[in-house]
Amino acid sequence: xxxxxxxxxxxxxxxxxxxxxxxxxxxxxxxxxxxxxxxxxxxxxxxxxxxxxxxxxxxxxxxxxxxxxxxxxxxxxxxxxxxxxxxxxxxxxxxxxxxxxxxxxxxxxxxxxxxxxxxxxxxxxxxxxxxxxxxxxxxxxxxxxxxxxxxxxxxxxxxxxxxxxxxxxxxxxxxxxxxxxxxxxxxxxxxxxxxxxxxxxxxxxxxxxxxxxxxxxxxxxxxxxxxxxxxxxxxxxxxxxxxxxxxxxxxxxxxxxxxxxxxxxxxxxxxxxxxxxxxxxxxxxxx
Amino acid sequence: xxxxxxxxxxxxxxxxxxxxxxxxxxxxxxxxxxxxxxxxxxxxxxxxxxxxxxxxxxxxxxxxxxxxxxxxxxxxxxxxxxxxxxxxxxxxxxxxxxxxxxxxxxxxxxxxxxxxxxxxxxxxxxxxxxxxxxxxxxxxxxxxxxxxxxxxxxxxxxxxxxxxxxxxxxxxxxxxxxxxxxxxxxxxxxxxxxxxxxxxxxxxxxxxxxxxxxxxxxxxxxxxxxxxxxxxxxxxxxxxxxxxxxxxxxxxxxxxxxxxxxxxxxxxxxxxxxxxx
Numbered sequence: 001x002x003x004x005x006x007x008x009x010x011x012x013x014x015x016x017x018x019x020x021x022x023x024x025x026x027x028x029x030x031x032x033x034x035x036x037x038x039x040x041x042x043x044x045x046x047x048x049x050x051x052x053x054x055x056x057x058x059x060x061x062x063x064x065x066x067x068x069x070x071x072x073x074x075x076x077x078x079x080x081x082x083x084x085x086x087x088x089x090x091x092x093x094x095x096x097x098x099x100x101x102x103x104x105x106x107x108x109x110x111x112x113x114x115x116x117x118x119x120x121x122x123x124x125x126x127x128x129x130x131x132x133x134x135x136x137x138x139x140x141x142x143x144x145x146x147x148x149x150x151x152x153x154x155x156x157x158x159x160x161x162x163x164x165x166x167x168x169x170x171x172x173x174x175x176x177x178x179x180x181x182x183x184x185x186x187x188x189x190x191x192x193x194x195x196x197x198x199x200x201x202x203x204x205x206x207x208x209x210x211x212x213x214x215x216x217x218x219x220x221x222x223x224x225x226x227x228x229x230x231x232x233x234x235x236x237x238x239x240x241x242x243x244x245x246x247x248x249x250x251x252x253x254x255x256x257x258x259x260x261x262x263x264x265x266x267x268x269x270x271x272x273x274x275x276x277x278x279x280x281x282x283x284x285x286x287x
Numbered sequence: 288x289x290x291x292x293x294x295x296x297x298x299x300x301x302x303x304x305x306x307x308x309x310x311x312x313x314x315x316x317x318x319x320x321x322x323x324x325x326x327x328x329x330x331x332x333x334x335x336x337x338x339x340x341x342x343x344x345x346x347x348x349x350x351x352x353x354x355x356x357x358x359x360x361x362x363x364x365x366x367x368x369x370x371x372x373x374x375x376x377x378x379x380x381x382x383x384x385x386x387x388x389x390x391x392x393x394x395x396x397x398x399x400x401x402x403x404x405x406x407x408x409x410x411x412x413x414x415x416x417x418x419x420x421x422x423x424x425x426x427x428x429x430x431x432x433x434x435x436x437x438x439x440x441x442x443x444x445x446x447x448x449x450x451x452x453x454x455x456x457x458x459x460x461x462x463x464x465x466x467x468x469x470x471x472x473x474x475x476x477x478x479x480x481x482x483x484x485x486x487x488x489x490x491x492x493x494x495x496x497x498x499x500x501x502x503x504x505x506x507x508x509x510x511x512x513x514x515x516x517x518x519x520x521x522x523x524x525x526x527x528x529x530x531x532x533x534x535x536x537x538x539x540x541x542x543x544x545x546x547x548x549x550x551x552x553x554x555x556x557x558x559x560x561x562x563x564x
Contacts, residue, residue: 042430042460147329174376174457176328176487178526202460205531244461247531247552254556260563269531273538279563280544 001067001084001164001196003030003053008062010048022048024220025062030165035188035197037207037228040217041242046169046200047090049217053167053198054085083112086163090170092154093147101127101145101153102138108161126160127153130186148179152186165196172206184210208232208246208267216241232267248272291355292449292481293317293340293371298349300335300504309335311504312349319448322475322482324492324512327501328526333485336501337451340483341371354448369398372442376454378434381441382426387418390426391440398445412444413437415478416470432463436470443474449481450474457487464488489516489530493550500525516550 005028011021023045030036030053038046051057052064055071055078063070071081089095098104102123109122124134130152137145142153151171158166171187172180188210191197201207207214207228214231216224218241224231231238235245235253245253246267255262260279266272295315301308310332317323327333338344339351342358354370356363375381384390391409400408413419416436421429426437435455442450452471456464468491474480484495492498498515500508502525508515516522516533529537536549536558546558 041462174487176526177489177528178328180487181528242462248535250552251532251535251555254552255559258556258560260559262559269535269538273535273542276535276539276559276563277542277544279559283563 001032002065003085003165004065004068005029005049005052005059006063006065008049008052008059008064010045010052010057011060014060021060022220023052023217026220026222028215028222028225030196030198031213032164033191033194033196035191035199035210035212037211037214038198038200038217039202039204039207039214039231039243044217045220046217050087050167050169050198050200053165054087055081056087079112083161084163085165085167086158086161088155088158088166088168088171090173091151092158093142093150096142096150096154099141100139101132101142102134104142104153105156105160108157112161122160122162123156126156129159129190130156131182132156146179148175148182151175151183155186159190163195165198166190167198169200170202171199172201172203202244204232204238204244204246204249208248216243228267229265233265290319291316292319292321292353293483294350294352295336295340296350296352298339298346298351300339300344300347308347308504310339313504313506314349315499315506317449317481317483319481320475320479321497322472322484322495324495324498325483325485325501326487326489326492326498326527327507331501331525332504333501334453335504337373337453337483337485340451341373342367343373365398369445370447371449371451372445372447373451373453374435374438374442374455376457378431378438378458379427381438382434385425386422387413387424387426387429387437388422390437391444394441394445408444408446409440412440415443415474416440430463431459432466435459435463435467439467439470439474443480447480449483451483451485453485454487456491464491489528493530500527512550513548 005026008026010023011019013019040046052059058072066081069076096104105123105126106119109119127134127137132152142150172183175183184206187197211228213227215222232245232249235249238245248269249267252262252266263275266275295313298310298313299308300310325333339346342364345359351358353367356367358367382390383393388409391412392405395405395408413422416439418436418440426434456467471482475482493512495512498512499506507525508521516529519529519537522529530550532549532551532555536546539546549555549558
C-alpha cells in the first residue's frame with residue numbers, strides 16, 4: 001500500500017485572525033514496507049502531516065492518494081482508509097477509556113461490525129503483538145497499568161484494526177529508558193513482520209537505528225528526504241535547523257575538526273566503533 | 288550542619304497505611320549549592336522522594352529536614368515550600384495566568400509578598416531564566432522550553448534555596464531540553480541554587496556533582512557521574528541505560544582499545560586524539 005501526498009497545504013482556521021499554515025506544498029510518498037521517520041523541530045508541521053496520512057485532516061490544497069485513489073474524492077470509503085492506516089497519537093494512553101483492557105482494544109473492531117468471536121480473536125492477536133498476555137491483562141482496568149503498559153494497550157487498539165500502515169507520533173516520548181527500548185523494539189518488530197511504519201521522532205539516534213528513510217520538515221515544508229546515511233551526511237544543516245544529530249555524527253564532526261581521518265556518513269554506533277578501532281590500529285602501526 | 292539544605296534520615300513512605308513502601312529506609316544529604324541528579328525507572332520512587340523533600344508528603348518513618356526545619360512541623364510548612372520549590376513534568380499544568388508576568392506573580396501573591404516588592408522580584412526571576420522579553424506574552428503561545436522556564440521563574444521569584452525538578456524536560460523536544468537544562472545549570476553556577484534533577488535522560492546527568500540511582504524505593508547506586516556510568520551492567524540490571532558515548536567506549540574497550548573515562552563526545556575526542564595519532 002502506497003500513500004502519496006501531492007502539493008499538500010494545510011491552513012488551520014482559514015479566514016480567521018488565527019489563520020496559520022502548518023504545512024505548505026508537501027510532496028512525499030510512503031512506500032510499502034518502509035520504516036519512514038518524520039523529523040523536524042516542534043511546530044515544523046510533522047503532526048499535521050501525519051494526520052493527513054489517514055484522512056483525519058483534509059488538505060486545504062493538494063491531494064492525498066492511497067494506492068492512486070484520492071481519499072477525499074466522493075465514493076472513497078473513508079472508514080476503509082482509517083482502517084488501513086492506523087494513527088497512534090502522542091501519549092495515546094490518554095485516550096484509554098474503557099473499564100477493561102479487552103473492551104478498550106475491542107472498541108475499533110466492534111465498530112467495524114465484526115462478530116463477537118472475531119472481535120475477541122482480534123483483541124488476543126493485538127495484545128500478543130504488543131507483548132501483553134491476554135489472560136493476565138484482558139480483565140484489568142487499563143488505568144491501573146504502568147505508563148509503558150498503558151501505551152501498549154493503546155497501540156493494541158489500533159493494531160486490532162489490522163492496519164497495513166502504522167503512523168506513530170513520538171511513540172517513545174516520556175518513557176523510562178528500558179520501556180523506550182522495548183517500545184522501539186516492538187515497532188521495529190511490527191515493521192519486520194511486514195507493516196509499513198511512519199514514525200515521528202525527536203531522537204536522531206532512534207532514527208539512525210531503525211528508519212529506512214527519513215523526511216525532514218522545516219517550517220511546514222519537507223526540506224530533505226532520503227536514507228538516514230544521506231540525511232545525516234548533512235549533519236550541519238540539521239544542526240542549523242535546531243535539530244539534534246546522532247551522537248555518533250557529532251563525534252565524527254568533532255574528530256574531523258581535530259584533523260583525525262574519521263570517515264563521513266557514519267551514524268550508527270557499531271560503524272563508529274569499527275572506524276575508531278581501525279584508526280587506532282593504524283596509529284599503533286606507525287609507532 | 289548549617290550548610291545542609293536537605294537532610295533525609297532513614298525515610299520510609301507508604302501511600303496507604305500498611306501499604307507497600309514507595310521509599311524505604313532512604314538517607315540523603317544535600318549540601319548548599321549542590322547539583323544532584325536522581326535516576327531510576329518509572330515507579331522506582333524518584334517522584335515520591337522529591338515530594339518528601341519539600342513536605343508535600345510526610346515520611347511514614349524517619350525524618351526530612353529542609354534548611355534545618357523538620358517537614359513534620361506544621362508551622363514550617365509554608366517556609367519549607369518557599370525554600371524548596373518544585374518544577375513538574377508537564378508545562379501546561381503549571382501555568383495559571385494569561386500573561387507571563389502575572390503567572391510569575393502568582394506564587395508571590397500566595398505567600399503575601401508586599402505589592403511594591405513584586406515587580407522587582409518578577410523582573411529578576413524572568414531575567415535569571417532569560418525570559419525578560421516575554422513578560423507580556425500569553426503563556427499558551429510559548430514553546431515547551433519557554434513555558435518550563437516561566438514555571439522556573441515562578442519558583443525563583445519566591446527566592447528558594449533549592450529547586451526540585453521532577454522530570455521537567457520529559458515532555459520537551461531536544462531544543463527545549465537544552466534550553467531548560469542550560470538555564471538550570473546557570474542558576475546553580477551563578478546564584479548557587481541547590482538543584483535536585485530527576486530525569487530519564489542519562490545524558491542530562493553527566494555534568495552534575497553526584498548521581499543517585501533509585502530502585503524499588505532505595506538508592507541502588509550513587510557516586511560521581513563517572514563512577515556511576517562506569518557500571519553499565521549494574522545500570523542495565525536496574526532497567527537504565529548509559530549515555531551513548533559511554534556505551535561506545537565500552538564496546539571499544541571490549542575490542543581492546545584502552546579508552547578511559549568517557550561520558551561525552553568531548554571525552555571521546557580526547558581519547559581518540561590520545562590513542563589514534
